[in-house]
Amino acid sequence: MRSFLGRDILSLRDWERMEYYRVFEVCDELAPIARRRRNSDLLKEKILVTAFYQPSTRTRLSTEAAMHRLGGHVVGFSDAKMTRAGDFYQESIKDTVHMLEYYGDVIAMRHYQQGAPAEAARWASVPVINCGDGWGEHPTQVLTDLYTIRRELGTLDGLHFLCIGDMRMRTMHSISYAMTQFDIQATYVAPPEMALTDDFKKELKERGLRFREADNVADVIGDADVIYMEPVVQADYTKSREEARKDRGRTPPQYQVTRDLLREKARAQAIILHSLPRVDELPPDVDSTRHARYWIEAFNGVVLRMALLALILGAME
Amino acid sequence: MRSFLGRDILSLRDWERMEYYRVFEVCDELAPIARRRRNSDLLKEKILVTAFYQPSTRTRLSTEAAMHRLGGHVVGFSDAKMTRAGDFYQESIKDTVHMLEYYGDVIAMRHYQQGAPAEAARWASVPVINCGDGWGEHPTQVLTDLYTIRRELGTLDGLHFLCIGDMRMRTMHSISYAMTQFDIQATYVAPPEMALTDDFKKELKERGLRFREADNVADVIGDADVIYMEPVVQADYTKSREEARKDRGRTPPQYQVTRDLLREKARAQAIILHSLPRVDELPPDVDSTRHARYWIEAFNGVVLRMALLALILGAME
Amino acid sequence: MRSFLGRDILSLRDWERMEYYRVFEVCDELAPIARRRRNSDLLKEKILVTAFYQPSTRTRLSTEAAMHRLGGHVVGFSDAKMTRAGDFYQESIKDTVHMLEYYGDVIAMRHYQQGAPAEAARWASVPVINCGDGWGEHPTQVLTDLYTIRRELGTLDGLHFLCIGDMRMRTMHSISYAMTQFDIQATYVAPPEMALTDDFKKELKERGLRFREADNVADVIGDADVIYMEPVVQADYTKSREEARKDRGRTPPQYQVTRDLLREKARAQAIILHSLPRVDELPPDVDSTRHARYWIEAFNGVVLRMALLALILGAME
Helix, strand or coil, X not given: CCCCCCCCECCCCCCCHHHHHHHHHXXXXXXXXXXXXXXCCXXXXXXXXXXECCCCCHHHHHHHHHHHHCCCEEEEECCHHHCCCCCCCCCCHHHHHHHHCCCCCEEEEXXXXXXXXXXXXXXXXXXXXXXXXXXCCCHHXXXXXXXXXXXXXXXXXXXXXXXXXXXXXXXXXXXXXXHCCCCEEEEEECCHHHCCCHHHHHHHHXXXXXXXXXXXXXXXXXXXXXXXXXXXXXXXXXXXXXXXXXXXXXXXXXXXXXXXXXXXXXXXXXXXXXXXXXXXXXXXXXXXCCCECCCHHHHHHHHHHHHHHHHHCCCCC | CCCCCCCCECCCCCCCHHHHHHHHHHHHHHHHHHHCCCCCCCCCCCEEEEEECCCCCHHHHHHHHXXXXXXXXXXXXXXXXXXXXXXXXXCCHHHHHHHHCXXXXXXXXXXXXXXXXXXXXXXXXXXXXXXXXXXXXXXXXXXXXXXXXXXXXXXXXXXXXXXXXXXXXXXXXXXXXXXXXXXXXXXXXXCHHHCCCHHHHHHHHHCCCEEEEECCHXXXXXXXXXXXXXXXXXXXXXXXXXXXXXXXXXXXXXXXXXXHHHHHHCCCCCEEEECCCCCCCCCHHHCCCCCXXXXXXXXXXXXXXXXXXXXXXXXXX | CCCCCCCCXXXXXXXXXXXXXXXXXXXXXXHHHHHCCCCCCCCCCCEEEEEECCCCCHHHHHHHHHHHHXXXXXXXXXXXXXXXXXXXXXXCHHHHHHHHCCCCCEEEEEECCCCHHHHHHHHCCCXXXXXXXXXXXXXXXXXXXXXXXXXXXXXXXXXXXXXXXXXXXXXXXXXXXXXXXXXXXXXXXXXXXXCCCHHHHHHHHHCCCEEEEECCHHHHHHHCCEEEECCCCCCCCCCCHHHHHHHCCCCCHHHCCCHHHHHHHCCCCCEEEECCCCCCCCCHHHCCCCCECCCHHHHHHHHHHXXXXXXXXXXXX
């Protein structure tokens, strides 16, 4: 297994089964720090640089919280408008990285352009963590998802995943790569214009993933052990806030997971994951069903990022 | 007396006299840390989550400074626009809290909606501190005010408070509840459209507060031991910056406290508090009078929040 | 030599030769902390307050990184819009400082108005570091430049500096004052409307600086040991983003430093400094020439600010 020391976390495309398990082991080791709510000193001598070119609540705050739980320090920005990168200068990734690499020991980057974190990693003397890049990937989110599933269901093998949402989204790419490393079957449900691309389907087939596509959640939810959701109604930031609000409540029923549907058709042990925030694909009355697991993901997201930071920065081997 | 360990600080409505004194005792104990400018390690193992949905300088920075003075860590956001809560998703308080509660050990929240921190506290596994909620309350500011008065005048009992400003404001609500727990008389002076509501006056009477209303500061300032001020000219954010500037300098004289008025009519020992920023209700030449105490409030505000954090998080009993 | 303990860093106008050397000595002492990427505990008990009224990436992040490398804490704001200073209230520097001074132990301020940090220092009980004030000065940037030059060329004496760009900019003022303290000759090249003012030229003459002005970089680059650059195309924030983009790529050739020009005319040992970000006065293919030193400045900028903070806060004598 490749060492995690100094490794960039850019994509799950090349991750092997054993690497996931190693990360989950370290998660289990570090989880008590978060659960007992007592920071450790493990990364006291280290600085995390956060470079968020797009707004983010969960990913940014959980990455920062993870660093603080390990006693570390954080510098960075959470809005490209507050930097020179977002203004007139349109500073190149290369120029930006040849600054950020000196301000800390690992860079966590979210960017609106696919590939930006990889471009950053090309030039940085410190490891780069992709915290979501455009339509690219979102490895730390999907590692959190998998860690949650393994904790909740005991295993990743032998499961059937139902992926619902916009298949162009970065989480869908990362989860698909991850599924190839386990004995997992997948069903994808998406509006036609948001379906898996032919190229991506070809790649998944070559990587040996058993999957099918369906039109309606109701037809296939009965097979699912894991219901993995993203919105299909996207924020359109060119619209005014008032206009945008009207877009809420427009998720077609075939892409929703409702309490009634779960009662009628879901397996008793099926669990629902959602990286949140949600629009109306997942109504609030699902929260109190036996299936909901999306809130505990916030806790697991801190633990997962603690493990990654500790491994990458050499505090754990 | 109820324990402070794990307690939400949402409203002063239900605070008892002894609870104020306990907080002030801890303030006196921790003040030397701030005065000597040497951080302690008391909250080194803890993380404060700041959730500021409205801009704030004093409250946010003093809460963060308090956490740092005690060696603690801070994560959070200072602008709703930088989060998913402020955009298209309009994420519910419940969903947001079921994320934030895992990122730290206490949540400090400012929100434009009255009751939002209380709603947050309903769902959070960690204590919530209300740092100002719409037209609701602002307990940490008013605790700072009271601590300042007790330090400056030696006592809270037997005093007469003159409250000037917009009585719909959250500080006015919190100070009114606080006054009911001490031997304090109150005079309120506000423009008619900003006066105390009938409901609130009824509540204050039921709680035994001796108070009256007056039209003009000049008529009543001679009775005051404490002159407690807020602006009566409000920022109108629907106006352009240039138009808004014209609103400055429009405070009617009967709601101003000037140097001349203080010389002519104020008691020698009377002190002026103002949570700042000010518009023109309190001209800068008052700053060098014997009455001004609003700047020392910034120092006391850090000490007060150190005490609250230490008590809530169990570092002091 | 004046003590650095508690000193404001506002301007290099009055800095003496020996003071620069003292700072560089402390830089050399602290540099291993940054190079080995292991934070020390030197300023663990201190809080830095950042008051950035204008966006900044390099200066803000390197100042914060310096504080963290020394184990310190940071509170502050990076956008005036997120404070009361930037809105309707237009809070005075005096009022703002009589708050910030209690939130930490040193204030690092960037402001769009020349003189604002000096005004802050007039009122603050803690030292103030000028992180760039309008068309005023930028001492920490220029100290970083000089430290870089001394490390790269071994000395500051006997050198010829070629300063290219907008001579109204704050870095140009600070570097000019600094040059008077060493055996340095200067050549300035700027568009006519951005030239040194008569008053400033008079002052530099009185301070004994040997300098000349020229129209075209190509004519004088052969004399330079240090090529010190700033853009001549300024961001015009009144223009739309699309219009502004058109301004890029408009630097007239006589103010550019290109790879060809360097090959033809520059001294072999000449080094190029640029505080970045750049527009197109310094094309990316210069990056791989022997002359480029602008990236290492990011590292040196952290070290320099570590030294200043340690000296000002009394952690080094």
